[in-house]
Amino acid sequence: MKIAYNSCYGGFMLSEIAEQLYMEKKLGKKVCWYQQFDSGNVLKISDVNGLIGRTALSMDYFMSTVDSDENPDPEAIRLNKIYCDPYMPRNDPALIQILECLGKKAYNPTFSDIRILDVPDGSDWKISDYDGVETVYWSETPIHVSYESGSKEGE
Secondary structure, eight states: OEEEEEOSTTOOOBOHHHHHHHHHHHHTSOOEEEEEOTTSOEEEESOGGGGTTTGGGOTTEEEESSOTTTOOOHHHHHHTEEOOOTTOOTTOHHHHHHHHHHGGGGBOTTTOOEEEEEOOTTOEEEEEEETTEEEEEEESSOOOOOOOOSSOTTO
16 A cells, blocks of 8 residues: 655645646546636636646635636636645545656645655554654554543542
C-alpha cells in the first residue's frame, strides 16, 4: 500500500493540475478552472500550469463542473463550484496514481514536497503533522494512540 505525505514545512498541498485531475477521477466528469472578477464575470483558464501556487493564495480562483464552452452563464458556473478536499485519504489509489504520473508537478513547491511511502498491504498507519512536516507511522498490528495528562483525577 502506498501513502502520500508532505516532507517539508508548509503542508500537504496539491498543484492545481493535480487537484483538477483528482476531482475529474472522483466525479467522473470534466472539471474546469476559473478566475472570478469583482464584476462577477468569470474567465475559464485554459492553461492550468500557469496558475501554479496562485489558487492557494487567492479566493479569485475556483473549479467548476460547468464548462463555459458549453454553458457561458457565470451564475451556472459559480453555482457548480467544487473544492478538492485537503483531507483526502492519503492512500487513495487515484491520488497515488496522479502523484506518480505528475511527479514534482503534482504539488505546490512553495508549500509542499510530497513523497510516497510504500508499506505492507494491510498495515495500520497514521500521519503526524508538525508545522506542515508530516511523519508516517505504520505497523503491521493496530496502532493505539494514548495521551497522558501527567496525573489522574482523584489521586
